[in-house]
Structure formats: structure tokens, C-alpha cells
Amino acid sequence: MSEVDVRAPSRLLxxxxxxxxxxxSEKTLRRWEKDPNLNFPKAVWINRRxxxxxxxxxxxxxxxxxxxxxxxx
Numbered sequence: 001m002s003e004v005d006v007r008a009p010s011r012l013l014x015x016x017x018x019x020x021x022x023x024x025s026e027k028t029l030r031r032w033e034k035d036p037n038l039n040f041p042k043a044v045w046i047n048r049r050x051x052x053x054x055x056x057x058x059x060x061x062x063x064x065x066x067x068x069x070x071x072x073x
Contacts, residue, residue: 010055012044018052039063 013021019029032040041056 010053012046012051013054013057015043015050015052018057021057 015026015029019026022029024032029040032038033042039060041052041060043050043052045051
């Protein structure tokens with residue numbers, strides 16, 4: 001599996017798209033951001049709106065999948 005370079009230019013996803021991506025509420029996203037064990041990417045604020053870098057979300061997904069795979073083995 002290839003690693004995701006979070007420094008590469010990335011598309012910014014608005015908070016609504018992030019909620020749709022994971023099927024969660026705004027409150028759940030806030031909880032994820034506050035949980036240091038989860039290591040969820042921090043939001044970027046632009047004009048009082050929250051966005052997430054897509055590459056950081058991809059890296060988060062890959063890390064969760066890797067952890068799940070090692071726990072299942």
C-alpha cells in the first residue's frame with residue numbers, strides 16, 4: 001500500500017462533505033477532533049467555515065484500515 005503525502009496540494013472538502021463521507025453528525029466530527037487517540041485531522045477555518053484536506057482524510061482512512069487489519073490478524 002502506498003503512503004499518502006499530506007503535504008501535496010489537496011482539495012479542501014467543506015464540513016458538510018466530510019460529514020457525508022463518514023455518515024456522521026457535526027457533533028461526532030467535533031468529538032473526533034478532540035479525541036487525541038483517534039488522530040482525526042484538524043479542520044481548517046476559512047471565512048468562518050470548516051474544511052478538511054482530502055489527503056489528510058485519506059491518510060486517516062488508511063491508518064484506520066491498517067489498524068483494523070493488524071487487530072484482525
